Protein backbone atom coordinates (compact mmCIF):
# COMPACT_ATOMS: atom_id res chain seq x y z
CA UNK A 721 0.00 0.00 0.00
CA UNK A 722 1.32 3.43 -0.92
CA UNK A 723 2.21 6.20 1.49
CA UNK A 724 -0.59 8.76 1.53
CA UNK A 725 -1.52 12.02 3.16
CA UNK A 726 -4.88 12.86 4.65
CA UNK A 727 -6.39 15.84 6.43
CA UNK A 728 -7.46 15.50 10.04
CA UNK A 729 -9.38 18.06 12.08
CA UNK A 730 -9.85 17.97 15.83
CA UNK A 731 -13.19 19.78 16.09
CA UNK A 732 -13.99 22.69 18.45
CA UNK A 733 -15.61 20.77 21.31
CA UNK A 734 -12.74 18.26 21.44
CA UNK A 735 -10.15 21.07 21.46
CA UNK A 736 -12.15 22.83 24.19
CA UNK A 737 -12.18 19.64 26.29
CA UNK A 738 -8.39 19.35 26.15
CA UNK A 739 -8.29 16.27 23.91
CA UNK A 740 -5.67 17.35 21.35
CA UNK A 741 -2.90 15.31 22.95
CA UNK A 742 -5.02 12.17 23.43
CA UNK A 743 -6.25 12.26 19.84
CA UNK A 744 -2.87 12.95 18.20
CA UNK A 745 -1.47 10.12 20.35
CA UNK A 746 -3.89 7.70 18.69
CA UNK A 747 -2.63 8.68 15.24
CA UNK A 748 1.04 8.40 16.16
CA UNK A 749 0.45 5.10 17.98
CA UNK A 750 -1.07 3.72 14.76
CA UNK A 751 2.09 4.65 12.83
CA UNK A 752 0.80 7.83 11.19
CA UNK A 753 3.22 10.77 11.12
CA UNK A 754 2.11 14.37 11.58
CA UNK A 755 3.39 16.18 8.49
CA UNK A 756 1.81 19.57 9.23
CA UNK A 757 -0.34 21.05 11.98
CA UNK A 758 -1.92 24.29 13.14
CA UNK A 759 -4.54 25.61 15.50
CA UNK A 760 -7.01 27.99 13.92
CA UNK A 761 -10.45 29.47 14.41
CA UNK A 762 -12.51 29.29 11.21
CA UNK A 763 -14.87 32.08 10.28
CA UNK A 764 -18.40 30.99 9.35
CA UNK A 765 -17.49 31.74 5.72
CA UNK A 766 -14.44 29.46 5.88
CA UNK A 767 -16.46 26.66 7.50
CA UNK A 768 -19.09 27.01 4.76
CA UNK A 769 -16.39 26.83 2.08
CA UNK A 770 -14.74 23.78 3.64
CA UNK A 771 -18.05 21.88 3.90
CA UNK A 772 -19.48 23.19 0.59
CA UNK A 773 -19.97 19.56 -0.56
CA UNK A 774 -22.71 19.28 2.09
CA UNK A 775 -24.42 22.61 1.37
CA UNK A 776 -27.75 21.05 0.38
CA UNK A 777 -27.91 18.89 3.52
CA UNK A 778 -30.27 19.83 6.36
CA UNK A 779 -27.38 19.71 8.86
CA UNK A 780 -25.20 22.21 6.92
CA UNK A 781 -26.15 25.34 8.93
CA UNK A 782 -25.63 23.62 12.29
CA UNK A 783 -22.41 21.93 11.16
CA UNK A 784 -20.82 25.14 9.86
CA UNK A 785 -21.88 27.10 12.96
CA UNK A 786 -20.35 24.42 15.20
CA UNK A 787 -17.13 24.22 13.17
CA UNK A 788 -16.64 27.98 13.49
CA UNK A 789 -17.54 28.13 17.21
CA UNK A 790 -13.96 27.79 18.53
CA UNK A 791 -10.41 26.79 17.65
CA UNK A 792 -9.73 23.58 15.74
CA UNK A 793 -6.51 21.66 15.23
CA UNK A 794 -5.91 20.84 11.58
CA UNK A 795 -3.19 18.38 10.73
CA UNK A 796 -1.82 16.37 7.85
CA UNK A 797 -1.36 12.68 8.64
CA UNK A 798 1.06 10.73 6.52
CA UNK A 799 1.76 7.02 6.17
CA UNK A 800 0.81 3.77 4.48
CA UNK A 801 -2.90 3.83 3.69
CA UNK A 802 -3.28 6.98 5.82
CA UNK A 803 -6.76 7.87 4.51
CA UNK A 804 -8.47 4.62 5.49
CA UNK A 805 -6.33 4.15 8.58
CA UNK A 806 -7.43 7.56 9.89
CA UNK A 807 -11.08 6.75 9.19
CA UNK A 808 -10.75 3.46 11.08
CA UNK A 809 -9.21 5.21 14.08
CA UNK A 810 -11.99 7.86 13.99
CA UNK A 811 -14.88 5.38 13.73
CA UNK A 812 -18.29 5.84 12.11
CA UNK A 813 -19.77 9.34 11.65
CA UNK A 814 -22.39 8.71 14.37
CA UNK A 815 -20.55 8.06 17.67
CA UNK A 816 -23.41 5.77 18.77
CA UNK A 817 -22.60 3.50 15.80
CA UNK A 818 -18.80 3.79 16.01
CA UNK A 819 -16.82 0.72 17.05
CA UNK A 820 -15.56 0.51 20.65
CA UNK A 821 -12.11 2.04 21.04
CA UNK A 822 -12.52 4.55 18.21
CA UNK A 823 -12.12 8.30 18.79
CA UNK A 824 -15.74 9.07 17.95
CA UNK A 825 -17.07 6.31 20.20
CA UNK A 826 -14.94 7.55 23.06
CA UNK A 827 -15.25 11.32 22.68
CA UNK A 828 -17.95 12.15 20.10
CA UNK A 829 -21.05 13.75 21.58
CA UNK A 830 -23.49 13.14 18.73
CA UNK A 831 -23.58 12.77 14.94
CA UNK A 832 -22.79 16.48 14.48
CA UNK A 833 -20.33 17.07 17.33
CA UNK A 834 -18.30 13.97 16.57
CA UNK A 835 -14.84 15.19 17.69
CA UNK A 836 -12.85 14.67 14.48
CA UNK A 837 -12.88 15.03 10.72
CA UNK A 838 -10.92 12.91 8.24
CA UNK A 839 -10.73 13.02 4.45
CA UNK A 840 -12.72 10.26 2.73
CA UNK A 841 -10.56 9.61 -0.37
CA UNK A 842 -7.44 10.66 -2.28
CA UNK A 843 -9.11 13.51 -4.18
CA UNK A 844 -10.82 15.02 -1.16
CA UNK A 845 -7.59 14.62 0.85
CA UNK A 846 -5.62 16.63 -1.74
CA UNK A 847 -8.33 19.33 -1.88
CA UNK A 848 -8.69 19.54 1.92
CA UNK A 849 -4.93 19.69 2.52
CA UNK A 850 -4.61 22.52 -0.04
CA UNK A 851 -7.53 24.32 1.66
CA UNK A 852 -5.46 24.74 4.85
CA UNK A 853 -1.78 24.31 3.96
CA UNK A 854 0.79 25.79 1.60
CA UNK A 855 3.38 23.32 0.27
CA UNK A 856 6.00 24.97 2.51
CA UNK A 857 3.87 24.13 5.61
CA UNK A 858 4.36 20.41 4.93
CA UNK A 859 7.14 18.52 6.68
CA UNK A 860 6.81 14.90 5.66
CA UNK A 861 9.04 11.85 5.70
CA UNK A 862 10.73 12.34 9.05
CA UNK A 863 13.08 9.47 9.77
CA UNK A 864 12.59 7.68 13.08
CA UNK A 865 16.36 7.76 13.81
CA UNK A 866 16.47 11.60 13.96
Ligand code: DAT
Pocket residue numbers: 774779783812813831832833834836837838840
Ligand atom coordinates in the same frame (compact mmCIF):
# COMPACT_ATOMS: atom_id res chain seq x y z
P1 DAT B 1 -17.70 12.04 7.99
O1 DAT B 1 -17.30 13.21 8.89
O2 DAT B 1 -17.70 10.74 8.74
O3 DAT B 1 -16.90 11.97 6.71
P2 DAT B 1 -19.91 13.13 6.43
O4 DAT B 1 -18.88 13.56 5.43
O5 DAT B 1 -21.07 12.34 5.94
O6 DAT B 1 -19.23 12.27 7.61
O7 DAT B 1 -20.48 14.40 7.18
C1 DAT B 1 -19.63 15.48 7.52
C2 DAT B 1 -20.00 15.98 8.88
O8 DAT B 1 -21.33 16.48 8.86
C3 DAT B 1 -20.01 14.92 9.98
O9 DAT B 1 -18.73 14.69 10.53
C4 DAT B 1 -20.94 15.52 10.97
C5 DAT B 1 -21.98 16.19 10.10
N1 DAT B 1 -23.12 15.31 9.87
C6 DAT B 1 -23.18 14.24 9.03
N2 DAT B 1 -24.39 13.65 9.07
C7 DAT B 1 -25.12 14.36 9.97
C8 DAT B 1 -26.45 14.28 10.48
N3 DAT B 1 -27.28 13.34 10.06
N4 DAT B 1 -26.84 15.20 11.41
C9 DAT B 1 -26.01 16.16 11.84
N5 DAT B 1 -24.74 16.32 11.40
C10 DAT B 1 -24.30 15.43 10.49
Ligand code: MG
Pocket residue numbers: 838839840
Ligand atom coordinates in the same frame (compact mmCIF):
# COMPACT_ATOMS: atom_id res chain seq x y z
MG1 MG C 1 -16.87 13.30 5.12
